[in-house]
Amino acid sequence: MAYEYEALIGGSWVGGEERIEVLNPATGERIGSVPSLGPEVAGDVYETAARGAGIWRRTSPLKRMEILFGAARIMRGRLDELARIIVQENGKTLAEARGEVTKSAEFLEYYAGMGRDQLGYLIADARPDTSARAVYEPIGVVLAITPWNDALLTPCRKLAPAFIAGNAVVIKPASDTPLIAIELAKALVEAGMPSEVIQVVTGRGGTVVDALLADSRVAGVSFTGSTEVGLRIQRSLAGSNVRVQTEMGGKNASVVLADADLVLAADTVVAAAFGGAGQRCTATSRVIVESSVREEFLAELNRRVGALVVGNGLSEGVQVGALINPGHRDRVMEAIEDARRAGGEVLVGGDAPGGELAAGCFVRPTVVANLAEDSSAWREEIFGPVIAVRECADLDDALRQVNDSSYGLSAAVFTRSLAAAERFIAEADTGQVSVNLPTSGWDIHHPFGGFKFSGSGYKEQGVEALGFYRRVKTAAVRAV
Known part of the structure; x- marks a missing residue:
């Protein structure tokens, strides 16, 4: 029709x-x-x-x-x-x-x-x-x-x-x-x-x-x-x-501290990063993980991202749909290549599916690690199914990385510490702040809007x- x-x-x-x-x-x-x-x-x-x-x-x-x-x-x-x-x-x-x-x-x-x-x-x-x-x-x-x-x-x-x-x-x-x-x-x-x-x-x-x-x-x-x-x-x-x-725009960060529930964190980050194929202003696009739990968290994260089903949104079982148009798909793919050239390691995804999906504007959900703080993939909005992961030494370092951005839309922290949660709420320079929740998903009665260039x-x-x-x-x- x-x-x-x-x-x-x-x-x-x-x-x-x-x-x-x-x-x-x-x-x-x-x-x-x-x-x-x-x-x-x-x-x-x-x-x-x-x-x-x-x-x-x-x-x-x-x-x-x-x-x-x-x-x-x-x-x-x-x-x-x-x-x-x-x-x-x-x-x-x-x-x-x-x-x-x-x-x-x-x-x-x-x-x-x-x-x-x-x-x-x-x-x-x-x-x-x-x-x-x-x-x-x-x-x-x-x-x-x-x-x-x-x-x-x-x-x-x-x-x-x-x-x-x-x-x-x-x-x-x-x-x-x-x-x-x-x-x-x-x-x-x-x-x-x-x-x-x-x-x-x-x-x-x-x-x-x-x-x-x-x-x-x-x-x-x-x-x-x-x-x-x-x-x-x-x-x-x-x-x-x-x-x-x-x-x-936004370049929203989720922080995973050493005391976090890593299963909850991985489930939540995946939903926030890849819903709408990552084409949401509140999507999680940066993940900052405390060094002591980096490997364990990445194992949980990568397993979930690799299992996501990409395809036509009208097909049953599809979890990640298409990007909006060919030009935007190409820009997302170029951002992934820029991350590779800058020394980033693509842990999952990083390509466009072929076969019956070749005619569509698809990019596989992607996880990139080991990026420098000044790399474009870490600092600039990609607006696609891509998340970048870096380590932090502690909460001080995590907050520094969260706030070291021209954007200030949304941020999240995963922790069992009430003290860490309250400090994050007070010091994250973003219009929306979550604790053990996604950077996205704000309800109709929640005041919504970002700081800085967001x-x-x-x-x-x-x-x-x-x-x-x-x-x-x-x-x-x-x-x-």
Whole structure:
């Protein structure tokens, strides 16, 4: 089945002569297409979005709540269908895709429930016969630029708090995975959302994104993707008074101390490193092992990594799916070769499978050891099924290596020592910290976001996320 979709522009579904072909990364087969729109659409998009922002701001929070709950019900009712779309355009496994649909619905439901929350609060005023209050208001029109690795979950993580706060949203999905974003918009409109409130612009990056960023009607930009692009967006909007939220890259480390449960550590690291074929910003990509347990831990780790089943995400028993496209597969393979040239030892994997998988974008799960601290494989994000392993002398050395990074998204420590755990939480310079848990897997109500070049000052998820999508107005009234 081919999915031939239109974009939602100006309150209407819009096609176009130029199309973006969507390919299945596991097979190379065409699965559908969307319009390849250019900068000329920006005017209509924002004219409609500005009108939608006015409509939605005047809509009762209880009505917004009803619509978000309705969209979540629609998505849950179509779970298997939506999951198969995700697998076909992204390459992840069917189990992972089902989990993504479910968690995406949970984002809508979680923020929908906030439609019953306070709209502000009363403040004491020292002046006679005067009362004061703070009122929450939407910021207006939000541009959401979303990635291909969680092509439904990330839009829901952004759109749900934006909508419950009363904003209109223009979403620019990744060109590799536009289909599921359009399905999300369909669910929202079917649930009763005015079509002016959600605009979906499909098109290749570059000029269309530049045009969307340049419009004066944009009040906030929420971006998830690479650090390189996120910093470029920050620079382009500097001095414009547009709010910017960037969730960017990571080089997340898991520390295994000598007193750790090594079986638990190996199981957890494997799940965190190779879920989504390692294409997650929170994936474990560095492992720092205390010297005295290095060999024992590596034996546990390598046995598990070598047993992982790679293949088409729709096939039963597959644990690691395809990478997003041939170019990205080639970049991951080149990173592995760079690690070899830098003296790293590939203990497991390190190649692309052949045979019936040769046509797909696959890389075997890979473990590389003995890297120098200044090697690119240790310091730079690979965003694939590759983990690098180094030793540490003790907790002091482990923390030094964890924090010696331009990234600061997530870190984990495996230990039975409460003192070591608490010190790690206090001193790891990352936005997320785990003890005997993966670097990934944060829930919808957990504030989420990284430090340093992994993110901006605005958190996503939880109540904290609302801070980006609304402003506070203070009002005082004297009775006369």
